[in-house]
Amino acid sequence: xxxxxxxxxxxxxxxxxxxxxxxxxxxxxxxxxxxxxxxxxxxxxxxxxxxxxxxxxxxxxxxxxxxxxxxxxxxxxxxxxxxxxxxxxxxxxxxxxxxxxxxxxxxxxxxxxxxxxxxxxxxxxxxxxxxxxxxxxxxxxxxxxxxxxxxxxxxxxxxxxxxxxxxxxxxxxxxxxxxxxxxxxxxxxxxxxxxxxxxxxxxxxxxxxxxxxxxxxxxxxxxxxxxxxxxxxxxxxxxxxxxxxxxxxxxxxxxxxxxxxxxxxxxxxxxxxxxxxxxxxxxxxxxxxxxxxxxxxxxxxxxxxxxxxxxxxxxxxxxxxxxxxxxxxxxxxxxxxxxxxxxxxxxxxxxxxxxxxxxxxxxxxxxxxxxxxxxxxxxxxxxxxxxxxxxxxxxxxxxxxxxxxxxxxxxxxxxxxxxxxxxxxxxxxxxxxxxxxxxxxxxxxxxxxxxxxxxxxxxxxxxxxxxxxxxxxxxxxxxx
Amino acid sequence: xxxxxxxxxxxxxxxxxxxxxxxxxxxxxxxxxxxxxxxxxxxxxxxxxxxxxxxxxxxxxxxxxxxxxxxxxxxxxxxxxxxxxxxxxxxxxxxxxxxxxxxxxxxxxxxxxxxxxxxxxxxxxxxxxxxxxxxxxxxxxxxxx
Numbered sequence: 001x002x003x004x005x006x007x008x009x010x011x012x013x014x015x016x017x018x019x020x021x022x023x024x025x026x027x028x029x030x031x032x033x034x035x036x037x038x039x040x041x042x043x044x045x046x047x048x049x050x051x052x053x054x055x056x057x058x059x060x061x062x063x064x065x066x067x068x069x070x071x072x073x074x075x076x077x078x079x080x081x082x083x084x085x086x087x088x089x090x091x092x093x094x095x096x097x098x099x100x101x102x103x104x105x106x107x108x109x110x111x112x113x114x115x116x117x118x119x120x121x122x123x124x125x126x127x128x129x130x131x132x133x134x135x136x137x138x139x140x141x142x143x144x145x146x147x148x149x150x151x152x153x154x155x156x157x158x159x160x161x162x163x164x165x166x167x168x169x170x171x172x173x174x175x176x177x178x179x180x181x182x183x184x185x186x187x188x189x190x191x192x193x194x195x196x197x198x199x200x201x202x203x204x205x206x207x208x209x210x211x212x213x214x215x216x217x218x219x220x221x222x223x224x225x226x227x228x229x230x231x232x233x234x235x236x237x238x239x240x241x242x243x244x245x246x247x248x249x250x251x252x253x254x255x256x257x258x259x260x261x262x263x264x265x266x267x268x269x270x271x272x273x274x275x276x277x278x279x280x281x282x283x284x285x286x287x288x289x290x291x292x293x294x295x296x297x298x299x300x301x302x303x304x305x306x307x308x309x310x311x312x313x314x315x316x317x318x319x320x321x322x323x324x325x326x327x328x329x330x331x332x333x334x335x336x337x338x339x340x341x342x343x344x345x346x347x348x349x350x351x352x353x354x355x356x357x358x359x360x361x362x363x364x365x366x367x368x369x370x371x372x373x374x375x376x377x378x379x380x381x382x383x384x385x386x387x388x389x390x391x392x393x394x395x396x397x398x399x400x401x402x403x404x405x406x407x408x409x410x411x412x413x414x415x416x417x418x419x420x421x422x423x424x425x426x427x428x429x430x431x432x433x434x435x436x437x438x439x440x441x442x443x444x445x446x447x448x449x450x451x452x453x454x455x456x457x458x459x460x461x462x463x464x465x466x467x468x469x470x471x472x473x474x475x476x477x478x479x480x
Numbered sequence: 481x482x483x484x485x486x487x488x489x490x491x492x493x494x495x496x497x498x499x500x501x502x503x504x505x506x507x508x509x510x511x512x513x514x515x516x517x518x519x520x521x522x523x524x525x526x527x528x529x530x531x532x533x534x535x536x537x538x539x540x541x542x543x544x545x546x547x548x549x550x551x552x553x554x555x556x557x558x559x560x561x562x563x564x565x566x567x568x569x570x571x572x573x574x575x576x577x578x579x580x581x582x583x584x585x586x587x588x589x590x591x592x593x594x595x596x597x598x599x600x601x602x603x604x605x606x607x608x609x610x611x612x613x614x615x616x617x618x619x620x621x622x623x624x625x
Contacts, residue, residue: 034593060607172519175610373607 013120014040015051020067023080023087025153028058032375044070045194047119048112060373062158063178068194072119072126076108077198083157084197089141089149092197094206099144099213108199144213146286151293219280222298228255228276229269229299235259236292243289244268251279267299489561492554498543502563505536527617530582533565534616540564541572579625581618 016039027033033056041053051070058065067081074081077093086096097103109115141149163179165171171181184190188204196202232244241257248254248268252275259266270276280298287294512528540563544555559566571577577586584590585597598606599613602622612619 036592176612178608 013123014049015070015072015123016040017052017071020054021071021074021081021087022067023083023085023090023153025090025150025155025157026058026065026080026082027153028056028062028158029153029155030059030373030375032373033058042066044068044073046070046073046198047115049116049119058158059155061160062155063160065158069198070119072123073198075126076122077200079198084194089145090154091145091148091150091209092203092206093200094197094203095148095209096145097200098206098210099142099148110199143286144210146288147213147216148209149288151288151291216285219284219296219298221277221280222300224301225273227299227301228271228273229267230276230280231295231297231299232266232268232287233264233295233297234292235261235264235266235294236290237261238290239292239294241266247283247287247289248279251275251282269299492551492557494550494554495557498539498550498554498558501539502536505532505539508532509536523614524617530616534568534581537564537568541569545573576623578623579621581613581621582616584615585613585618585621 018037020035035054035056038053038055040050042051043049044051046069049070049072051067053066055064055066057063065082069079069081069084071081074084077084078087079085079093080087085092089096091099109118160178160180162184163171163177163181165173166177166179166181167184171177171179189208191204197205200206230248241259244257244259244266245254248257251270253271254275255269255271257266257268268279270279276298280296284296287296509529509532512532515528517525540550540555540558543550544552558564559569565583567583568580571580571583571586580586581599585599588594588596591597597613597615597618598608598611599616599618599621601620603609603620603625606620610619
């Protein structure tokens, strides 16, 4: 080893990098992150060559994470440097390779001598401009991958490790212990190791996932032949009717698409039973729109509601209830949509539609919660922003319970509709004060639901804040 | 050959009143020094030493600056004889550092991101509620807590 220390690190092919190659889960949910970088700090756990190690803490409940394999090894397999899961799909190498039926393995030697030589050779080629001949990212994801891949980051993976002292029953640290006081999971999944994960052999997680993909239930068409409607659940404000239409039109003629924003679901009615069946078969378990995994189920026949309830919207759906049982449901839904020609997205629309929608009792998914970190607060270290904002967020910081709400800082004065209409990220972070004078009509234009509010809409100071709120969306890159 | 003087230390007035406390703390310190460190973490070994040293300095500081019960002469004597840490007391006199646990915890150069120790962070700004800092085992010494 001594001869190595004397030589030039660069000539030896030791890796020096400025940023790690990591997946979103490993990066954590806090957008403000501090990382340390140590050149040639550890040896890569695959090729045993020294590489640049990055270390950071991906969030409040997370342990410190560091890069485990070098960038050469990670690029060879297109995996995250930390968790060794595929960068694109978040799946283990074995699952990806089996699903795409590629074999990324045969080229990588496993013996000591050859392994290092291979990695160096690969580096040299990469530097010379002959890039990877790999097909990662070019192959279309197939059904198995679509069924298994995660669409949102999985932060559970960043939790602290189980306290080994606790397992032996002799942890003396009590509540100060930063490790988890839980019993470890036993069974097949406890037998994982990094090399098997990387090379994609004997990976218990992969076995489990592949088995799961094999036995995922397909949708059984209901016996009632008149049902031609599919239920789509787990919607978000990002998804528009057009997105759904794009997904569903290929399987048959669509009669109508009805979005129920309050329940975060939609109903897609086909004109023919065949179309609905085909769509259910093709799209079940793998309907992913805009990075959101949607739930697909068959619609159920509408049950009649008793007449006595529902006060103000009674008139609106009276005609409906009268012959709701006689008409085919498709026709009813058509009537319904024609009765309410309000623009989609307004409050009244979804309020009126909601009671006419008795057939699904699927609970509303909770509004997306983002944790609030003290480090997200720009004024935490005493920085003074504009006066109105500073006082507002100071008042907020005394009540940390309110702060954690999805609306971000101190917006208690005006309630947002449950799914934030746009700029879903900008809502969660405290805004930096750039006191630009707001054009008020812009604000009026963007928030139609205020018309239904009892009091007059908050004037200049709050309007200024909300405008910043929106104006931040396009210009967020220079700010942060 | 001149006679070798053995005890040149002149004890100022009032020393006999505070001496028992110092003897007691010194006994405690000796015990902590001889304590076996089996089963302790590496960083934990020095925590009791820091704690007793802090206690001694605090005693002198309280007597002179808070309760004003000892003379300046005696105070200087304690500092000179090493019964209290002069530098630590100097920090306690500054606002914001009234409860400082040890000098290392406020030294930004000793930390990764040029910050102070986690025990210097006020409780309401901290993400973890229960901590023990790695330098001296402090559970929080921000002046507002």
